[in-house]
Amino acid sequence: MAWRSTSLVAVALMGACRSAPGPKDDTGGGGAETPSECTHAAPPEIEDLSVEEGEPTADGPTLLVRLSGTDADGDLQEYEVDLWFDEVVNGAVEQGEANHIAPGPVSLEAGPCGAPEISSEIEIVLLGDDVLAYDTLMEFAAVLTDGAGLSSDPAITTAQTPEPLSGR
Numbered sequence: 001m002a003w004r005s006t007s008l009v010a011v012a013l014m015g016a017c018r019s020a021p022g023p024k025d026d027t028g029g030g031g032a033e034t035p036s037e038c039t040h041a042a043p044p045e046i047e048d049l050s051v052e053e054g055e056p057t058a059d060g061p062t063l064l065v066r067l068s069g070t071d072a073d074g075d076l077q078e079y080e081v082d083l084w085f086d087e088v089v090n091g092a093v094e095q096g097e098a099n100h101i102a103p104g105p106v107s108l109e110a111g112p113c114g115a116p117e118i119s120s121e122i123e124i125v126l127l128g129d130d131v132l133a134y135d136t137l138m139e140f141a142a143v144l145t146d147g148a149g150l151s152s153d154p155a156i157t158t159a160q161t162p163e164p165l166s167g168r
């Protein structure tokens, strides 16, 4: 096993169950008036994805993945991020098994469909060179999946992986 990942999970909870008593007039343009019901009909979207070198740990150097996303029907109270990587920077990353990093599902303290926005930080500790190579330009793809199992389109970015820790 050549990597280990943990979800640091910074949480941005927005507009959780706003039972809006203020009848604010919509400034035209299709704003939903009723508090969103759990329609589970909209897939999430990744707004931002970055991968950069993180703080080294005792076990190895790290990559820090930052991802933020939105979901029109708000059901990111439970979500999952999947990551894939390759060494060919061509704007696409095959979603295979050997190049897959799955930090595991995240549950937020939000009511059903009360989480239309998330931001997540995932720390990947590089433990060896055989899968996720050190000191290499890598392409990363991320997919965000909401509580209903609907997935976003992949977001893609590149990052140079860190060098192995010296002196160990």
Ligand SMILES: [Ca+2]
Pocket: 040, 041, 042, 043, 044, 071, 072, 073, 074, 075, 076, 146, 147, 148, 150
């Ligand atoms: Ca959704």
Ligand SMILES: [Ca+2]
Pocket: 086, 087, 088, 089, 090, 091, 092, 093, 094, 139
């Ligand atoms: Ca690629």
